[in-house]
Amino acid sequence: MKSSVPPSKGLALKYREVLENLRKKTGKSLTKLHIVGGGTQNELLNQMTADSTGCEVIAGPIEATGVGNVVVQMMAAGELSCLADARQLIAQSFELKRYQPKCSASWDEAYGQMQEIRKSKH
Numbered sequence: 001m002k003s004s005v006p007p008s009k010g011l012a013l014k015y016r017e018v019l020e021n022l023r024k025k026t027g028k029s030l031t032k033l034h035i036v037g038g039g040t041q042n043e044l045l046n047q048m049t050a051d052s053t054g055c056e057v058i059a060g061p062i063e064a065t066g067v068g069n070v071v072v073q074m075m076a077a078g079e080l081s082c083l084a085d086a087r088q089l090i091a092q093s094f095e096l097k098r099y100q101p102k103c104s105a106s107w108d109e110a111y112g113q114m115q116e117i118r119k120s121k122h
Contacts (some may be wrong), residue, residue, distance in 0.1 A: 012048035013114050016107075019053050032056045036064030040097070050099040052107045061094035 015033070023030050033055050035046055040059040050057040061067050071086040080086050 009048055012052040013111055015049050016052045016111055032058060035059045046099045050101040051103050054101045054104055057099040058096050060096040
Protein backbone atom coordinates (compact mmCIF):
# COMPACT_ATOMS: atom_id res chain seq x y z
CA MET A 1 0.00 0.00 0.00
CA LYS A 2 1.34 3.41 -0.95
CA SER A 3 1.64 5.96 1.85
CA SER A 4 -0.47 9.11 1.56
CA VAL A 5 1.78 11.04 3.94
CA PRO A 6 3.65 13.85 2.13
CA PRO A 7 7.45 13.31 2.37
CA SER A 8 8.00 16.47 4.42
CA LYS A 9 5.37 15.43 6.93
CA GLY A 10 6.85 11.94 7.17
CA LEU A 11 10.32 13.39 7.76
CA ALA A 12 8.98 15.72 10.46
CA LEU A 13 7.38 12.72 12.17
CA LYS A 14 10.67 10.82 11.93
CA TYR A 15 12.44 13.78 13.59
CA ARG A 16 9.91 13.49 16.42
CA GLU A 17 10.55 9.76 16.77
CA VAL A 18 14.32 10.29 16.95
CA LEU A 19 13.91 13.16 19.41
CA GLU A 20 11.69 11.06 21.68
CA ASN A 21 14.26 8.26 21.61
CA LEU A 22 17.00 10.76 22.54
CA ARG A 23 14.89 12.07 25.40
CA LYS A 24 14.37 8.55 26.74
CA LYS A 25 18.04 7.59 26.46
CA THR A 26 19.47 10.84 27.87
CA GLY A 27 16.78 11.78 30.37
CA LYS A 28 16.91 15.36 29.04
CA SER A 29 13.91 17.40 27.93
CA LEU A 30 15.49 18.69 24.66
CA THR A 31 13.27 21.64 23.77
CA LYS A 32 15.20 23.18 20.85
CA LEU A 33 16.36 21.74 17.54
CA HIS A 34 19.02 23.34 15.38
CA ILE A 35 18.78 22.79 11.63
CA VAL A 36 21.93 23.76 9.71
CA GLY A 37 23.15 23.57 6.14
CA GLY A 38 20.87 23.16 3.15
CA GLY A 39 17.91 22.09 5.29
CA THR A 40 17.61 25.66 6.55
CA GLN A 41 16.07 26.62 3.21
CA ASN A 42 13.05 24.31 3.56
CA GLU A 43 10.72 26.55 5.53
CA LEU A 44 7.78 24.14 5.27
CA LEU A 45 9.79 21.24 6.70
CA ASN A 46 11.23 23.44 9.46
CA GLN A 47 7.74 24.56 10.54
CA MET A 48 6.43 21.00 10.33
CA THR A 49 9.36 19.85 12.46
CA ALA A 50 8.53 22.46 15.10
CA ASP A 51 4.85 21.44 14.99
CA SER A 52 5.58 17.70 15.09
CA THR A 53 8.15 17.81 17.89
CA GLY A 54 6.73 20.65 19.96
CA CYS A 55 10.22 22.18 19.94
CA GLU A 56 11.47 25.53 18.79
CA VAL A 57 13.43 25.00 15.57
CA ILE A 58 16.37 27.31 14.94
CA ALA A 59 17.50 27.25 11.30
CA GLY A 60 20.90 28.48 10.16
CA PRO A 61 23.52 29.12 9.15
CA ILE A 62 23.27 27.58 5.70
CA GLU A 63 27.08 27.28 5.42
CA ALA A 64 27.43 25.50 8.75
CA THR A 65 30.36 23.30 7.72
CA GLY A 66 32.55 26.22 6.68
CA VAL A 67 31.51 28.34 9.64
CA GLY A 68 32.21 25.48 12.05
CA ASN A 69 35.65 25.03 10.55
CA VAL A 70 36.45 28.71 10.98
CA VAL A 71 35.34 28.89 14.63
CA VAL A 72 37.28 25.72 15.52
CA GLN A 73 40.39 27.30 14.01
CA MET A 74 39.67 30.50 15.94
CA MET A 75 39.43 28.46 19.15
CA ALA A 76 42.72 26.70 18.36
CA ALA A 77 44.38 30.07 17.74
CA GLY A 78 43.07 31.41 21.06
CA GLU A 79 40.81 34.00 19.43
CA LEU A 80 37.78 32.33 20.99
CA SER A 81 38.12 30.85 24.47
CA CYS A 82 35.37 28.23 24.42
CA LEU A 83 32.51 26.63 22.53
CA ALA A 84 29.99 28.98 24.15
CA ASP A 85 31.90 31.96 22.72
CA ALA A 86 31.94 30.31 19.30
CA ARG A 87 28.18 29.74 19.41
CA GLN A 88 27.58 33.33 20.48
CA LEU A 89 29.73 34.63 17.61
CA ILE A 90 27.82 32.51 15.10
CA ALA A 91 24.46 33.65 16.49
CA GLN A 92 25.55 37.30 16.19
CA SER A 93 27.04 36.88 12.71
CA PHE A 94 24.27 35.04 10.87
CA GLU A 95 20.55 35.44 10.57
CA LEU A 96 18.95 32.49 12.29
CA LYS A 97 15.27 31.86 11.59
CA ARG A 98 13.14 30.56 14.43
CA TYR A 99 10.04 28.39 14.08
CA GLN A 100 7.63 28.06 16.98
CA PRO A 101 5.47 24.94 17.36
CA LYS A 102 1.72 25.11 16.75
CA CYS A 103 -1.13 22.74 15.85
CA SER A 104 0.22 19.96 18.08
CA ALA A 105 -3.03 17.95 18.37
CA SER A 106 -3.11 16.97 14.70
CA TRP A 107 0.59 16.07 14.86
CA ASP A 108 0.02 13.94 17.95
CA GLU A 109 -2.67 12.06 16.04
CA ALA A 110 -0.44 11.59 12.98
CA TYR A 111 2.42 10.39 15.18
CA GLY A 112 0.14 7.90 16.91
CA GLN A 113 -0.98 6.59 13.53
CA MET A 114 2.63 6.22 12.40
CA GLN A 115 3.47 4.27 15.55
CA GLU A 116 0.46 1.96 15.04
CA ILE A 117 1.49 1.27 11.44
CA ARG A 118 5.00 0.41 12.59
CA LYS A 119 3.70 -1.95 15.28
CA SER A 120 1.46 -3.74 12.80
CA LYS A 121 4.40 -4.36 10.44
CA HIS A 122 6.49 -6.10 13.12
